[in-house]
Amino acid sequence: MTIDKTFDPATIEAHWYPYWESRGLFRPARETAEPFTIVIPPPNVTGSLHIGHALDNTLQDILVRHARLQGKDALWVVGTDHAGIATQMVVERAIAAQGLTRQEMGREAFLAHVWEWKAASGGQITRQLRRLGASCDWANERFTMDAGFSKAVVRAFVQLHREGLIYRDKRLVNWDPHFRTAISDLEVETRERNGQFWHLTYPLADGGGTISVATTRPETMLADMAVAVNPEDARYAALVGRQVRLPITGRLIPIVADEHADPALGSGAVKITPGHDFNDFEVGRRAGFKASEMLNMLDAEARVRQTADGLIPAELIGLDRFAARDAIVALLDRAGALEKIEDRVIQTPYGDRSGAVIEPWLTDQWYVDAAKLAGPAIEAVRSGAIRVVPETWKKTWYQWLENIQPWCVSRQLWWGHQIPAWYGPDGTAYVAESEADAQEQAGAGMALTRDADVLDTWFSSALWPFGTLGWPEDAAQAPFVPSEVEGRATGGEVERVSTTLDTNGDRGRTNSLLARHYPNDVLVSGFDILFFWDARMAMQGLHFLGEVPWRTLYLHGLVRAPDGSKMSKSKGNTVDPLGLIDRYGADALRFTLAAMESQGRDIKLDERRVEGYRNFATKLWNAARFAQANGIGGSVRAQPPETGNAIDRWIVAETVRTVQALDLALADLRFDEAANRLYHFVWDRFCDWYLELIKPVLQPAAQADEDRAASTRAVAGWVLDRILVMLHPFMPFITEELWHALSPRDHDLIVAEWPRVDAHAIDQGAVTEVEWLIRLIQEIRSARTELNVPPGAKLAMHVWADGEAVTERVHRQQGALERLARISDVRFSNLGVEGAAVQIVVDAVTYVLPLEGVIDVAAERARLDKAAAAAEKEAGSLAGRLGNPAFVEKARPEAVAKAREDHGAKLAEGERLRAALARLGV
The missing domain is CATH 1.10.287 (Helix Hairpins)
Structure with missing residues (x-):
């Protein structure tokens, strides 16, 4: 077909994506080929495509399309996360507009409504991923609450509980009073706000003086259980072991020695409220308080409730925590216990979705003994079984896993995987895969009640690399060996892991999708979820399958505003990737993100860069139009055509070098190097130089030159085909369009063959000659511009050189010099030039351009x-x-x-x- 004069990305994109998907080209049948597997970080089902998604999925698509072109059985597992708290929030808002609450609807009706919402509105981000060009295996799309994946989640929970790695405990959690649920650290956003330090005076119980403490949350003094001083602080040595009497409640609490108290901060004494502060919780445990003994003065909505000792005054019960703060400060002031109030900037935790101030809250939750699962994940990185790119993140991996805390996996929501635990009348929990199994454990006739909580979405997504591939149905379960788990917990040798990492990974698995595609090849992830998702996948994959979930972990940076600041809606500097696609096309956005993705660095995204790469796409489009107009079409050859022309041999060598550089860059996950090498090859070498240099050849003056023209057309067609294949992973739409426009094809570009070039095709003599020619033309052009030589003026050129080699080279390329450098004639002489002239030196040869009468x-x-x-x-x-x-x-x-x-x-x-x-x- 004739290539249109105007490059229109929108029309091309609208045609090719449905074409690829409808023909199953994202997962061609290649059962005998080498597998290549990536799992998408599942976006929230409530989400829409943001610029971070665009970066993450562009990088994955580059790798998948490259593997597909290499002939591999490339599988990109796609799906969405049920996003417990986010989805529940969206649906609750929707029913609130109808005057309803989920409590009024009831759990069963509410969940049915959520499923209806998911079916109608939950596919927005997957449609947007298609606009980006993501070549995922949509025919096998997964959801973290589909039937198969839900079975994997239940199996994992039950097995971990049976192994003693999941348990119920009373600990502090990040509590969101708005949603009335525990949330993860990732869902907590710390902000600076103007606040106060309240300095309080606590009297010693024996009347022997007072001790001063300072706090940003004076209301929590109702649940204080100790005052801590540093054991090295001589000022308080005599007070350790004595008691103070709390104002308002009159409770007697001890003064304890603990290194948490910093002698250099404030008075050096710290009030300890273990039920409402994470640091205080640990101090309280070191002081001998059991979690069951720690006082909790707030209910699930952060309102004051009575503590176990019943000492809180009745007028405070039921007050919101902030209203209670004002009331308590007033009571302290009247009691003479308020020393002063100091204005401070306070770091305050907020729920990222609710906007409510997060409360550290003491409650019973389900926990994973993460420390016992962390050992194999540490060893996998240390041994190289997991390659971390960039390597600088390995240190962070070790630091976090070596200091990992118990993982709270229960959430007080309705939408999610309901915890498979049933309680007897005495509170005993029976954990099982079904109620019937739980009843069998409890005994016939015992009344059981299902745990109302659901699992943290990170628990289910941690199973994503194998739960999406058929586990547990397609895998035999390894027997539980208690000593192995204990060895992990104590830092002992991880023999089972280090042994299985060296196998072919068949640990009881059948010849299935799981057997073929686990472990995955690479995970592309933002560094900000290194702990919340990546490390947990490593822990779960190693535990349940005895192998790493992926061989390579690639961590990319954040996309920032042009000035380097973090994008945020409040700053008004966010970038809508769909808007950029509308303006410049998906190919331009993809290439921009790849070209700017430098390992270990954030991306400062400037829309002008996207515009620049749209211009690059236009340059390629116009080059293809020129080729088509001059009889250059596609090539059926794998290796380059034979040619005697130095310029043709040079572009062949440049193509071979580019393929080699691209192979190395993609193997090292250097996306920026790959994109920039392609850019300069296509724009500079092929479009600006090669096509210009061959124009006279393509329009022969005599029939005798037609053979040379045919040879050059064959070379140009071969090179242009290689360009389209190499560019395809980065710019899939324009390349597929041009692939079909240049020649009738028996296959689509998406399933073409990656260039396999022979280094012997590099003719160094031709490379040297053409590189000399380009440098000489560039120097002449630069000199003409600097000296304001009129564009139409032709200059003579005197060559000051001895030897036939230089003379022959100049004669061979004289036509190009006359046309591209505006040279009128060439003279070989070492004699001086009369009048003004400009001298140019290239490769130790001096070229003189007379200027007399020109300027x-x-x-x-x-x-x-x-x-x-x-x-x-x-x-x-x-x-x-x-x-x-x-x-x-x-x-x-x-x-x-x-x-x-x-x-x-x-x-x-x-x-x-x-x-x-x-x-x-x-």
């Missing part, structure tokens, strides 16, 4: 001298500013960075102008 040399000298002086003066001024400590230390960082950038630019400009002046010989 006003005196005026040009004056112009260059003046411009150079101005640039040098401005560079000096900027150097003065940068040398002023007051500016560097007090100015905004972006202002200092801009000054440094401008200084460097002005220095370079001055040097360039001085060089042009020096080159202007007489």
Whole structure:
């Protein structure tokens, strides 16, 4: 077909994605090929595509499309997460608009309503992923609450409980009073806000004085259980073991010695409320308080309730915590226990969805003994069974897993995997895969009540790499060996893990999807979920299957605003990837994200970069139109055509080098290197130079030159095909369109063959000659521009060189020099040139261009001298500013960075102008 004059991304994208998907091309039947597997980090079913998703899924799609082109059985597992708290919030808001609450509806009716919402509205982000071009295996889309995956979740919970790795305990959790549920650390957002420090005086019980403490939450003093001082603090040594009497409640509490108290902060004494502060909880345990003895003064809605000792005054019961704060401060003031109030900026935790201040709350929850699961995950990274890229994250991996705390996995929600536990009348929990199994454990006739809580969504998503592949149905379960679990807990040798990591991974598994695609090859993840998802997948995969879940963990950075600040809705600097796709096309956005993804660095996304890569796509489009107009089509050859033309041999060599560089970059997950190498090859080498150099060849003046033209067309077609294949993982839409436009094909580009090139195709002689030609033309063009030589003026060129090699090379490329450098004729002489001239040196050979009568040399000298002086003066001024400590230390960082950038630019400009002046010989 004829390639349209105008490149229209929207039309192309609307055609090709449904074409690929409807023909099953995202998962071609390749059962005997080498498997390649990626699982998508499942986006929330409530979500919409944000720029972080765009980056994460672009990188995955590059790897999957590349593997598919290599002929592998490439599987990209796709699906969504049920997102317990987020989904419940969305649906509760919807029914609230109808005047209903979930409590009024009842659990069963509410959950039915959530499923209806999911069916109608829960696919927004998957539709948006299609717009990005994500070539996932949609035919096997999964959901973390579909029947098969739910069975995996229940099996995992029951097995971990049977092994003693899941248990029920009373501990502090992050409690969201709005949703009335525990939430994970990831769902807590710490913000700075203006607050106060209240300094309080507690009297010693024996009347022997007072002790001062300071707090940001004076209301919690109703549940204080101790005052801590540092054991090295001589001021309080005599007070350790004595008691103080709390104002308001009159409770007697001990003074304890604990290193948590910092002698340098405030009075050095700290009030300890173990039921309402994570640090205090640990101090309380060290002081000998059992969790069951710790006082809890708040209910699930953060209202004051009576403590076990009944000492809280009745007028405070039922008050919201913040109203209670005002009332308690007033009571303390009247009792003479309020020393002073100090304004402070306070770090305050908020629920990221509710916006409510999070309360550390003492409650009974289900926990995973994460410390016992962490050992194999640590060993897997240390041994290299899991390759972490960039390696700098390995240290963070070790630090977190070596200090891991019990993992709270229960949530007080209705939407989610309901915990498979049933309680007898005495509170005994019976954990089983079904109520019938639980009844069998409890005994016939015992009345059982199902646990109302659901599991943390991170618990189910931790099973994603194998639960999506058929586990547990397609896997035999390994027998539980208590000593192995104990060995993990004590840091002993992890023999089972280190042994199975070296096997082919058949640990009882059948020849199934699970056997073929587990372990996965690579996980692409944001570093911000390293602990919440990545590490937990490693722990669960190693525990249940004895193998790592993926061989490589790639952690990318964040996408930030152009100035480097974090994107946020409150700042108004967020970027809508769908808007960018609308304006510039998916290919341009994808290529931008890949080109800017440098290991270990965040991306400062500037829309101008996306526009620039849209221009790159347009450049490729126009190059293909030129090729088609000049009889250049697709190629059926795997290896390059034979040719005697140096320029053709040069572009073949450049193509081979690019394939080699691309293979290395993608193997090392250097997306930026791969994209930038492709960009410069396509734009600079192929479009700007090769197509320009071969134009005369493609339009032969005589029939005798037609054979050379045919040879060049064959080479150009072969190179253009290689370009489309190499670019396809990055820019799938335009490349598929051009692939079919250039020639009739018996297969689609998405399932074409990745270039397999022979290094012997690199003709170094041709490379040397054409690189010389390009440098010489660039130098001549630069000199003409700097000296204001009129574009239409042709210049003679004197070559000062001895030897036939230079002479022959110039003669061979004289046509290109005349056309592209505007040279009128070439003379070989070492004699001087009369009048003004510009001298150019390339590869130790001097080329002289006479300027007499072409430009006003005196005026040009004056112009260059003046411009150079101005640039040098401005560079000096900027150097003065940068040398002023007051500016560097007090100015905004972006202002200092801009000054440094401008200084460097002005220095370079001055040097360039001085060089042009020096080159202007007489």
